Amino acid sequence: MVPSKLSLWYGILIGAAAFAGDQQITYSLVPHACSTGHFYVLYCATGIALLLALSGAAMGGRNLAVTRSASIDGGTRADRSRFMAILGIAASLGFATIILAMAVPRFMLSPCD
Amino acid sequence: MSSQPQREMNSESLEPRPRTPMSDAEARNWLQRTWDDGKGFTSWFQQVHHTVIGRRYIITAFCFFLLGGLLAALMRIQLSHPENHFLSPDFYNQVFTMHGSTMMFLFAVPVMEAFGIYMIPLMMGTRNIAFPRLNAYSWYLYVCGGIMLYVAFVLNTGPDVGWFAYPPLSGPDFSPGKRADFWAQMITFTEVAALAVAVEIITTIFKLRAVGMSLNRIPLFGWAMLIHSFMVIFAMPAVALDSSMLLMDRLISTHFFNPAEGGDALLYQHVFWFFGHPEVYIIFVPAMGIVSEIIATFSRRPVFGYPALVLALVANGFVGFGLWVHHMFATGLPMMGYSFFTAASLMIAIPSAVQIFCWIATLWTGRINWKTPLIFVIGFFAIFVLGGLTGVMLASVPLDTQVHDTYFVVAHFHYVLIGGALFPLFGGIYYWFPKITGRMLSEKLGLWHFWLFFIGFNLTFFPMHILGLKGMPRRVYTYLPQNGWGTMNFIATVGALFMTAGVLFWLYNIWTSYRRGPLAGDNPWGASSLEWATNSPPPIYNFDELPTVNSRTPLWTATAENPVIRGLRIDDREVLITRVLDAEPDHINSFPKPSPWPFWSAMATTALFVGSIFNGYALYIGAIPLAFTLTMWFWPKKHEIALEEAEGVRR
Ligand SMILES: [Cu+2]
Numbered sequence: 001m002v003p004s005k006l007s008l009w010y011g012i013l014i015g016a017a018a019f020a021g022d023q024q025i026t027y028s029l030v031p032h033a034c035s036t037g038h039f040y041v042l043y044c045a046t047g048i049a050l051l052l053a054l055s056g057a058a059m060g061g062r063n064l065a066v067t068r069s070a071s072i073d074g075g076t077r078a079d080r081s082r083f084m085a086i087l088g089i090a091a092s093l094g095f096a097t098i099i100l101a102m103a104v105p106r107f108m109l110s111p112c113d
Numbered sequence: 114m115s116s117q118p119q120r121e122m123n124s125e126s127l128e129p130r131p132r133t134p135m136s137d138a139e140a141r142n143w144l145q146r147t148w149d150d151g152k153g154f155t156s157w158f159q160q161v162h163h164t165v166i167g168r169r170y171i172i173t174a175f176c177f178f179l180l181g182g183l184l185a186a187l188m189r190i191q192l193s194h195p196e197n198h199f200l201s202p203d204f205y206n207q208v209f210t211m212h213g214s215t216m217m218f219l220f221a222v223p224v225m226e227a228f229g230i231y232m233i234p235l236m237m238g239t240r241n242i243a244f245p246r247l248n249a250y251s252w253y254l255y256v257c258g259g260i261m262l263y264v265a266f267v268l269n270t271g272p273d274v275g276w277f278a279y280p281p282l283s284g285p286d287f288s289p290g291k292r293a294d295f296w297a298q299m300i301t302f303t304e305v306a307a308l309a310v311a312v313e314i315i316t317t318i319f320k321l322r323a324v325g326m327s328l329n330r331i332p333l334f335g336w337a338m339l340i341h342s343f344m345v346i347f348a349m350p351a352v353a354l355d356s357s358m359l360l361m362d363r364l365i366s367t368h369f370f371n372p373a374e375g376g377d378a379l380l381y382q383h384v385f386w387f388f389g390h391p392e393v394y395i396i397f398v399p400a401m402g403i404v405s406e407i408i409a410t411f412s413r414r415p416v417f418g419y420p421a422l423v424l425a426l427v428a429n430g431f432v433g434f435g436l437w438v439h440h441m442f443a444t445g446l447p448m449m450g451y452s453f454f455t456a457a458s459l460m461i462a463i464p465s466a467v468q469i470f471c472w473i474a475t476l477w478t479g480r481i482n483w484k485t486p487l488i489f490v491i492g493f494f495a496i497f498v499l500g501g502l503t504g505v506m507l508a509s510v511p512l513d514t515q516v517h518d519t520y521f522v523v524a525h526f527h528y529v530l531i532g533g534a535l536f537p538l539f540g541g542i543y544y545w546f547p548k549i550t551g552r553m554l555s556e557k558l559g560l561w562h563f564w565l566f567f568i569g570f571n572l573t574f575f576p577m578h579i580l581g582l583k584g585m586p587r588r589v590y591t592y593l594p595q596n597g598w599g600t601m602n603f604i605a606t607v608g609a610l611f612m613t614a615g616v617l618f619w620l621y622n623i624w625t626s627y628r629r630g631p632l633a634g635d636n637p638w639g640a641s642s643l644e645w646a647t648n649s650p651p652p653i654y655n656f657d658e659l660p661t662v663n664s665r666t667p668l669w670t671a672t673a674e675n676p677v678i679r680g681l682r683i684d685d686r687e688v689l690i691t692r693v694l695d696a697e698p699d700h701i702n703s704f705p706k707p708s709p710w711p712f713w714s715a716m717a718t719t720a721l722f723v724g725s726i727f728n729g730y731a732l733y734i735g736a737i738p739l740a741f742t743l744t745m746w747f748w749p750k751k752h753e754i755a756l757e758e759a760e761g762v763r764r
Binding site: 005012016019020023026027072073074075076077079080083084086087090091094095097098101102104105106 | 325327328329330420421423424427428431432434435452453455456457459460463662663664665694695
């Protein structure tokens with residue numbers, strides 16, 4: 001069985017999308033959080049982004065399991081799918097790290113200065 | 114391409130046609146006749162083959178490189194000692210603006226696209242780039258934009274507001290006259306051209322790959338150009354919009370960037386750097402592709418960590434869009450914004466580190482062939498690591514605030530751009546010159562070029578770090594003796610002399626090798642990718658028979674019984690369209706023939722762009738000839754209609 005294209009692209013792209021969304025949304029929510037004291041919105045946005053990125057890794061992991069017998073160098077659909085699954089896992093985990101790294105200042109610093 | 118006649122692929126259409134047996138020489142003659150764009154004066158304006166346009170692009174980009182270098186030399190002479198009066202302050206402003214604008218918009222991006230235009234269709238194993246007429250159009254537009262800028266400069270109307278032209282300095286109040294307008298419109302020219310090429314390259318890589326070249330087998334230069342092109346599509350509209358808004362503020366009194374009327378001057382900087390930071394990666398990513406190709410070839414092994422290298426390119430492509438505020442740390446944004454973008458700016462070092470690790474591992478485990486292209490890549494390692502280091506330093510807000518607008522920043526970005534892009538590019542020229550011209554460049558002159566340029570580069574730009582820390586600001590035309598910046602500036606000027614000498618050696622090398630260099634043969638370096646599977650220089654139809662691919666390094670694993678694609682007509686410009694992910698044959702498409710209309714469309718576009726610098730109504734009036742030429746361009750030709758009808762009957 002070959003994983004669906006959609007699930008493979010999801011793994012590759014969702015991490016980047018979550019990273020971009022997290023950056024844009026939390027950045028524009030800071031003034032709101034500072035004026036009302038509702039800091040949980042920032043944490044919620046980042047939490048959702050993190051979960052999305054990790055879901056990409058999970059999807060990649062599932063696709064990796066499906067293509068266990070394939071090689072990433074080969075020319076079949078399974079081979080190509082396995083390559084994309086690996087790319088998806090690595091990209092999702094990488095972007096999850098970046099989302100975390102950008103969240104650190106939010107926990108450490110007071111954003112309202 | 115949907116306007117072109119298409120044929121469904123089926124087993125029958127893969128049979129050789131015409132059915133009458135034909136010798137190889139005869140078939141080649143047919144192909145030559147079919148794909149020939151013609152010679153002579155009028156044909157020159159109609160040519161559409163990617164090797165022809167690619168060669169023009171490469172030569173044009175390097176002409177602008179030499180012009181930009183000349184301007185840099187003028188600046189270095191002016192700054193060589195305190196209170197120099199070689200250039201007037203006003204002229205100096207124009208010179209540094211022209212230098213930056215030339216190098217970024219007329220050299221760095223176009224030259225990367227130029228190599229993409231020339232190499233990508235060959236690497237993908239097809240006969241022409243997708244949308245060949247658009248390709249020709251983009252070159253005319255690019256040339257016209259560059260010529261317009263330099264004509265303005267010669268007429269003392271060169272832009273003098275820096276390569277990023279911030280308002281309010283570039284706005285109507287502080288920059289009367291037309292100088293800033295020429296800058297803004299040059300942006301429109303080059304960005305339209307760059308966008309066109311990006312679309313062509315993406316389509317070529319997605320749809321014109323050799324059968325068997327599934328996504329996990331695309332050469333790394335192909336991946337790099339793919340990421341590059343997507344970045345162009347997302348970044349370039351931002352700057353084109355920004356410069357157009359600036360033009361409107363100046364010409365028809367809008368107030369986008371005028372705080373007094375409710376506009377926002379910082380908006381310009383946000384939009385500009387949303388383009389400007391990715392721009393660095395737009396230049397850098399193709400260079401990484403070149404480095405990967407060179408390292409694999411000269412280590413004589415497949416590159417180590419192919420998936421990691423692909424991932425690093427993809428990550429660069431995405432993260433590059435999340436960093437732009439680090440160019441605005443000195444604008445007084447909220448503290449929160451700073452920490453956001455510091456974190457992301459530090460993160461971008463990771464993909465670069467992954468790539469460097471993979472390259473070193475490849476070299477470590479390979480059998481190294483020490484030739485000039487590889488030596489330039491080693492030079493790139495040395496310089497780029499230092500440039501990356503100062504980049505990480507600048508990502509921290511306190512240091513950035515301290516050295517903002519000083520020569521430290523100038524040193525940093527020259528290390529990154531010259532180290533990260535120009536050195537790999539020089540390597541790429543030594544690597545691909547044999548393919549493009551059929552002759553080898555001299556190794557001996559190449560070494561002279563490398564050492565003079567490498568030493569000169571470090572002499573010029575290393576002292577600038579110190580000058581910056583000592584507080585020398587950017588963009589000043591001179592300084593006082595008591596500032597104590599004289600010695601370092603003098604060393605920098607001497608370094609520029611070395612760099613000039615290096616470039617002269619390179620030009621001499623090209624000149625003599627082009628005429629008398631040893632013949633290269635098809636694959637002088639023993640490389641693995643498909644551009645080396647055809648003659649040097651390639652025939653106008655690229656490949657006698659379209660190749661197929663059975664691994665990531667096709668020429669190293671090819672066997673005598675490697676299948677080739679048959680069944681494409683040789684009396685029509687047919688190419689095989691394949692599927693995006695697996696490169697399975699999909700259908701056959703007939704590619705356009707030469708046409709004068711891309712040229713005339715570009716002329717009409719030029720008239721519209723230049724006219725709208727002076728009068729807003731040029732947009733309306735200029736649209737008429739543009740609409741006419743575009744209509745002519747897309748008007749179906751008789752033979753195309755006939756072909757379409759014939760295909761309809763066949764189906
Ligand atoms: Cu930047």
